[in-house]
Amino acid sequence: MESRQAGAEPVSTATRVDARILLVEDNEANQIVVQKMLDQLGFHTTVTSNGIEALALLARERFDLVLMDCQMPEMDGYSAAAELRKREAEAGGTSRLPVIALTANAVECDRDRCLAAGMDDYLSKPFRRDTLAAALARWLSHGAVTAAAPAPTAFASEAENLPAAIDRKALDAIRQLGGPATPDLLAQVIRIYLETAPELLETLRSGLAAGHVDAVRNAAHTLKSSSANLGAGTLSGLCKQLETAARNGALTPDLATMECVDFEYARVRHDLERELEAMV
The missing domain is CATH 1.20.120.160 (HPT domain)
Structure with a gap:
């Protein structure tokens, strides 16, 4: 399923609004909300519901960034990201497709698991459109991340996604x-x-x-x-x-x-x- 909203305002002049985003999310309501955000930001979006389907799409189509839910049936986001990095390495490691994790648990161990699996950034659901836009701008401004680039040591969106420990x-x-x-x-x-x-x-x-x-x-x-x-x-x-x-x-x-x-x-x-x- 692919879409783009005509006349949508780009996320920023520096960001590649012609980029193709693969949204991997099993919850239909979340699919609708996130896809609407991406439509309004002017991106081409393809939606799938589990890691197996995502890897199949990535093998036959070109995408510029993946939004990957962490908890899904059949194959979760951690396993899918790890398999993607394995395939990139086997292909010669000339490029690294940015993967942004989507998770409902905004705690340190989730970020560590995402990083270990090969993901590049982190968004805690629910998130606002401007938060999503900022994350996309970080990874799309200069195209795909090259394999020679240093591996991230922390998620850039960490501070804004961690909720207060005490109400x-x-x-x-x-x-x-x-x-x-x-x-x-x-x-x-x-x-x-x-x-x-x-x-x-x-x-x-x-x-x-x-x-x-x-x-x-x-x-x-x-x-x-x-x-x-x-x-x-x-x-x-x-x-x-x-x-x-x-x-x-x-x-x-x-x-x-x-x-x-x-x-x-x-x-x-x-x-x-x-x-x-x-x-x-």
């Missing part, structure tokens, strides 16, 4: 709940959280390694709830994934998810410790 509205709600009668209520809740979370994290690690479903489910549920109370939405969501997997009997030694949990907890702990320092 301050949740902290304000606890503070107001304490009121004049218990002005240190928020500090109490934070201290209890920081004291109990490390043991829960260790239970998750050991439970995953040993396949102890009940231990993982219970620890993930507890950490999910306490994290949500303090506004740590991303961490709470990651714990929910582990809890759901354990409940559904689909638990595996998921080191990638545990790395995400550890990374996100470190961000949460940093912000909560700063909050405590500000109360002194």
